[in-house]
Each structure stands twice: as C-alpha cells, then as structure tokens.
Amino acid sequence: MATIRLSSLDLGGIAEYLKSGACKSVVVLTGAGVSTGAGIPDFRSPGGLYDSLRPELITATENQRSAMRSDPTWVVMKDMFFANQLPYMEVRRPFILGTQHQKWKATISHWFIRFLEEEQFLTRLFTQNIDGLDYQTDLTRELVCNVHGSLGRVSCEGCQQEMPLDDFCVQVRKNIKDIYNVDPDAPKESSNIPCPSCSRPLVKPSTVLFGSSLPRDFFVHCQQELPKADLLIVAGTSLVVAPANQVVQMVGQDCPRLIVNKEPVGAELGIRYGSSATRDVFAGDRSCDEVFLELIRLMGWEDKLRRIRDRLPEGSQALVSAI
Ligand SMILES: [Zn+2]
Structure with missing residues (x-):
C-alpha cells in the first residue's frame, strides 16, 4: 500500500510537503511551455512552429x-x-x-528551478528544450540533462x-x-x-534528431535518480514524446507528481486527475510562469525573485511587480 504524502492535492499541498523536511529530492522534467514566456514558440501548440510550418x-x-x-x-x-x-x-x-x-531570457519557471537548487531540493533537471535558457540562471551545469540536445x-x-x-x-x-x-x-x-x-x-x-538515440546520460540519470525521487515536477510538456515521457512512470509508486501544463496530460501514462487522484496534482489554466509564481509565493521565496527581476523577460517583470 503506497503512502499518501501530500496533505492536499494542490499547490498548497506541494509547498507544505517541500517545507516539511520529508521531501529531499526533487526531479523536474520540462518542455516548451516553460520557455513560451521568453517568446520562444512552442512547437506543438496552435500557432507554434509545427502549426505554422510552410x-x-x-x-x-x-x-x-x-x-x-x-x-x-x-x-x-x-x-x-x-x-x-x-x-x-x-x-x-x-x-x-x-x-x-x-535573444531570449530565462523565465520565472527557469528561475524556480534554480531556487530549488539553492534550497538543496534539486536532484536533476531533465529538459526537452534545446534553447539552453536553463544555463542563464547559473543552475549548476552538471544538474541539467539535455534530453534532446542543445542549440x-x-x-x-x-x-x-x-x-x-x-x-x-x-x-x-x-x-x-x-x-x-x-x-x-x-x-x-x-x-x-x-x-x-x-x-x-x-x-x-x-x-537530437527524431530517429536518433538519446544521450546515454539520460538513461543513467533516470535509473539512478527517479526511483529515489520524493517529488516529480513536470512542466510545460505534452508528454507525447518518448522516451522522455517515461520519466513519469519511473518514479516510485507513491512519489507525488505535479503537472504544470495548460491542459491535463499523461492520463495514458497513468497520471490520475480529479476524484481518482491520490498523488498527482494538476496546476493548469494558467501559464507555467503564473503557476510557479504562486508556488514561489507559497514557499516564501519572493525576495529571491525580486533580486533577479531585471534578468526576466519584460512580460514576466510585470508579474513580479505585482507580488
Ligand atoms: Zn564531419
């Protein structure tokens, strides 16, 4: 019988869990949605690269x-x-x-991941993005796994x-x-x-071209780190590209999973939403940046964000001014 680790299946429950001391290892998987606030088009959304390809x-x-x-x-x-x-x-x-x-600047979502590292939660960032924005936040390079390579x-x-x-x-x-x-x-x-x-x-x-194999370190990190993770955060990805999407299945049976995306994704991978949920939290209907801004507030990390305000894209600076 799996343990229920969250007091409530919402962002408040995630923040409480992070603060409780019981959550020591956080793994993050990101996709294009964390970079849209920087002005980089999301490949798969309407108006994105694939949609507008001529x-x-x-x-x-x-x-x-x-x-x-x-x-x-x-x-x-x-x-x-x-x-x-x-x-x-x-x-x-x-x-x-x-x-x-x-040309593009790291977003609130990228900075949230950097804050996780500062607070010694972050075990690994798997990013499917090739834009390299994660490095702008001075995140330790060794913690980043570029699942699909880098531009x-x-x-x-x-x-x-x-x-x-x-x-x-x-x-x-x-x-x-x-x-x-x-x-x-x-x-x-x-x-x-x-x-x-x-x-x-x-x-x-x-x-990494479609049809090529993924970097070996992706598989190594998955095997070594996912079974021991205390929290998985999945942000801005439609979870349709394998094998990156397998990350959600490789964490432990009771590991809470926070899905930050415009719509609920991953049902076919076993993520449970609504009344059948026991460990999965969905935060949507807003941009990734807005969700992480709320989580930053719940964690009391507003000062961290204010300190780097000038390094954010213009649109995000306005969001920070409001806190
Ligand atoms: Zn050559």
Whole structure:
C-alpha cells in the first residue's frame, strides 16, 4: 500500500510537503511551455512552429515537402536530415542565430528551478528544450540533462567533430535563406554548410534528431535518480514524446507528481486527475510562469525573485511587480 504524502492535492499541498523536511529530492522534467514566456514558440501548440510550418517555402523536393505537410516533424527527422539538410537549417535559422545572441531570457519557471537548487531540493533537471535558457540562471551545469540536445553546441552528425558556435553562425547567416522573412541580409537561396573536418554537409546544432538515440546520460540519470525521487515536477510538456515521457512512470509508486501544463496530460501514462487522484496534482489554466509564481509565493521565496527581476523577460517583470 503506497503512502499518501501530500496533505492536499494542490499547490498548497506541494509547498507544505517541500517545507516539511520529508521531501529531499526533487526531479523536474520540462518542455516548451516553460520557455513560451521568453517568446520562444512552442512547437506543438496552435500557432507554434509545427502549426505554422510552410513546406512550400523550404528548399526540398516535392516528395519531401509532402512528407512535411503530412507530418511537420519530418523537418527534424534523421532520415530527412541525411537526405537533405536544408529543411532543418531553414526552419532552425532564427533559433540558431537567436541563441548565439542570447535573444531570449530565462523565465520565472527557469528561475524556480534554480531556487530549488539553492534550497538543496534539486536532484536533476531533465529538459526537452534545446534553447539552453536553463544555463542563464547559473543552475549548476552538471544538474541539467539535455534530453534532446542543445542549440548552444554544434557538431557533425557524420564524424561528431565539434565546431565553435560563432563560426557556425557565420556560415548560417551566409548560406541559409530566411523562410520567416525577418532578415533582409539573408541569401535568397540556401547552400549547404560543409563540415570543416570531413567536408560532408552534416554539421548542425547538437540537437537530437527524431530517429536518433538519446544521450546515454539520460538513461543513467533516470535509473539512478527517479526511483529515489520524493517529488516529480513536470512542466510545460505534452508528454507525447518518448522516451522522455517515461520519466513519469519511473518514479516510485507513491512519489507525488505535479503537472504544470495548460491542459491535463499523461492520463495514458497513468497520471490520475480529479476524484481518482491520490498523488498527482494538476496546476493548469494558467501559464507555467503564473503557476510557479504562486508556488514561489507559497514557499516564501519572493525576495529571491525580486533580486533577479531585471534578468526576466519584460512580460514576466510585470508579474513580479505585482507580488
Ligand atoms: Zn564531419
């Protein structure tokens, strides 16, 4: 019989549990929803990258375009990338260049995770995001597991040789056209970027392509840390991408799980909402940032947040002013 660890299945119950001393190890899994407050589009939501993808603008064969039309995730698939690198490069161009310039700022959600580390709760952050915003909060790098890789590092899919991000961005600016129509200096036609080491056009940010295996450390951390976790926080992810979504099933039978998302997700993975819930807490109908702001308040961490107010995206600064 599993132990019931929360006094109430809401944010208040989570805060009480964190303060009780019984919760010593928190694992967090994040997705695109924690970065939308920074202005980075969520891939899967209406208006997000996949929804607004326009295959007719992408340099590809008719067959490749029709594949992208039926399933936009083709742009990040391994088979597509090895056949034609330009769909990935053209779709990612503004994200690659924006990452280089730190165009986006870490949100309240990212800072909440940093506060968890400061208070010695955080065992691991698994992030499915490739934007690298977690590092802006000075979160200890070793605590972060980039489940799907990162835009901040560049390497060759063929020979694995790394390339400095700045050198790569010079090539992206010069070789890859702008399908979003925001950069007047972009070339009108795209051409491939050869790997400086093996000359094949396979150099790209070190994000994990669909169809490739995940970094080994993901599986190691899952096995070592999830069964011992006292709390799992899942934020801003639709939990549809395997194997990252398996994280919710690898914690102990009585480990409370806080799901922060616009709609309830993970029912097919065994997360129980409403009257059948015993350990799962759903916090939705608001942005991730608003939920974490409330949790920060419940934890009495407002001063931490005020101290970093100027480092937040403008929209979030207004939220902090209200507390
Ligand atoms: Zn190479």
